Amino acid sequence: MAITDKTVAIATGSLAVGIGVLALKTLAWWMTGSVALYSDALESIVNVVTAIVALIAVRLAQRPADAALPYGYHKAEYFSAVVVGVMIIVAAILILREAFYGFLEPSMPDAPLQGLAISFFATVINVVWAQVLIRHGRKARSPAIEADGKHLMTDVVSTIGVLIGLGLVYLTGFAQLDSVLAALVALNILWSGWGVIRESVGGLMDVAVTPDTQKLIRAVIANNADGAIEAHDIRTRQAGKMTFIDFHLVVPGAMSVDEAHSICDDIEGKLREAVADVQITIHVEPENKAKHAGIVVL
The missing domain is CATH 1.20.1510.10 (Cation efflux protein transmembrane domain)
Known part of the structure; x- marks a missing residue:
């Protein structure tokens, strides 16, 4: 069942x-x-x-x-x-x-x-x-x-x-x-x-996920964003059984849309394995948008 x-x-x-x-x-x-x-x-x-x-x-x-x-x-x-x-x-x-x-x-x-x-x-x-x-x-x-x-x-x-x-x-x-x-x-x-x-x-009131889950999410992003520069403004919220995750992913300016999309797919796939019932939104940005904060990938 x-x-x-x-x-x-x-x-x-x-x-x-x-x-x-x-x-x-x-x-x-x-x-x-x-x-x-x-x-x-x-x-x-x-x-x-x-x-x-x-x-x-x-x-x-x-x-x-x-x-x-x-x-x-x-x-x-x-x-x-x-x-x-x-x-x-x-x-x-x-x-x-x-x-x-x-x-x-x-x-x-x-x-x-x-x-x-x-x-x-x-x-x-x-x-x-x-x-x-x-x-x-x-x-x-x-x-x-x-x-x-x-x-x-x-x-x-x-x-x-x-x-x-x-x-x-x-x-x-x-x-x-x-x-x-x-x-x-x-x-x-x-x-x-x-x-x-x-x-x-x-x-x-859109409470964030637990600290342990937040730590897990950050680790998954850091370990599966090869080719990106950093991830910042990571936000989460819990709605019933659903977990919502959104963040900004900074990539090299010369990177193609196809390559950036492939990195996003890899991150989303690993997040879905780690967190059940999750919806993910990733906003891709060029390297001049880097804040040098959050998760530094490279």
Whole structure:
């Protein structure tokens, strides 16, 4: 299965997993009436919504470039991740509201052991699926899939805290601790939402590739530009899984167009071997344009 097809399949599977986990956590809340488990179930609703958004974004990002968007639809995944971040923050605000009212009118949860067992089972599912999402998201360079996986891991951390706390509620009889736990879950979710939005905005602002990738790109250019004088003004940007590279290549003024084009072909071929899903633009200049900076080839 091609990696793009696998990405769509995983995004679809994420929606199915999200619905299943939501059903389990809703059942746990219904059985106990716990505000903390209610907050956990509410976060699962966000997981389902974000899975839908991620699926739409992944399918859209795979559309080929056209006249309207000649550089492609790759940034659609960053918009998806921003929507995910906003949804997370909205959920956190709703949870804080419920925690506040629950603290004013505390009540002990019903059937706590059964509710904890169901919630624990749902958490195990989330742990496994989050790892699948994060690993594939990084491999496929899919911001939407990776953001979905990171949010699920935040959900896992929140749920573990809720389970431990509800155990303490059951042992101590301190009913207001239930609402305190819900508020802590909400704060954790707020932090997660901020992180997702911050990373996505970087992508929308044409963030450069990582320092290691930049170093690799410069090395490939230096080692495969025989016949040129220098390469300067090297710029990179990341858009979803696509990497864009552009730079100026200075060649001797007497060099023919055919020879200069051959050097560009060699560089582009090696860059495509070193960096997956890359678009390259090279501007050829005569030697009087040399800046004696950047990558000196000769």
